[in-house]
């Protein structure tokens with residue numbers, strides 16, 4: 629859509645990096661070298677098969693960062709410290725977090741403005757969500773007061789099952805207007821594309837999976853523009869003090 633986007637893979641499992649064709653077992657640089665101060669972000673940054681889409685990859689070494697971060701001064705703000713300058717060069721920066729609430733995730737939550745939570749429309753979907761919401765409140769209060777949850781993304785939806793409908797209803801009941809209108813359906817092309825090392829938009833552009841994620845991107849961009857308009861409106865309503 630013509631936007632400049634940076635993806636940061638912060639999960640030691642490196643699924644995002646592998647999905648984009650990076651050899652995570654080679655001697656390539658990763659976010660780990662940035663966190664440990666050994667490399668500059670621009671030396672780790674990689675271009676991808678999509679123009680305007682860049683990646684800072686992860687590798688398994690990142691798993692030890694969780695432990696090493698414990699003893700660092702300002703341990704929750706290391707990523708902010710090393711990456712803030714680079715982030716301002718992009719329209720969107722997306723950080724893929726590990727599925728745990730450790731120091732890496734805390735670092736991500738300290739530097740971002742918004743949180744997107746993909747939730748599978750499966751029985752265990754809401755398991756763990758209340759813990760995440762508690763953590764969110766604490767981080768907002770102590771480390772990042774501009775943080776907000778701007779979207780729940782229902783994923784892996786199977787409209788043929790009663791369970792799918794029931795869980796989706798529960799998610800909407802719990803999160804209300806925070807749930808995106810776009811629902812990502814179960815789609816076999818989405819599960820195939822990682823093994824080809826390319827994003828769904830290139831692997832199967834006509835598939836339901838590509839269509840759903842395109843619709844989601846449009847919804848996110850529209851939401852952003854609406855938020856921007858509201859901010860501009862608020863600013864224009866501020867009365868300037870009259871100088872006597």
Ligand SMILES: Nc1ncnc2c1ncn2[C@@H]1O[C@H](COP(=O)(O)OP(=O)(O)OP(=O)(O)O)[C@@H](O)[C@H]1O
Nearest residue numbers: 643727783784785812813814815816818819820822
């Ligand atoms: N809508 C979908 N339809 C079918 N398969 C999907 C869909 N979304 C994801 N998958 C497949 O499910 C697997 C896990 O997806 P993904 O990596 O997005 O999960 P995750 O929640 O990030 O996992 P983790 O919590 O381990 O990081 C992948 O193999 C992916 O290809």
Ligand SMILES: [Mg+2]
Nearest residue numbers: 639643724725
């Ligand atoms: Mg993941």
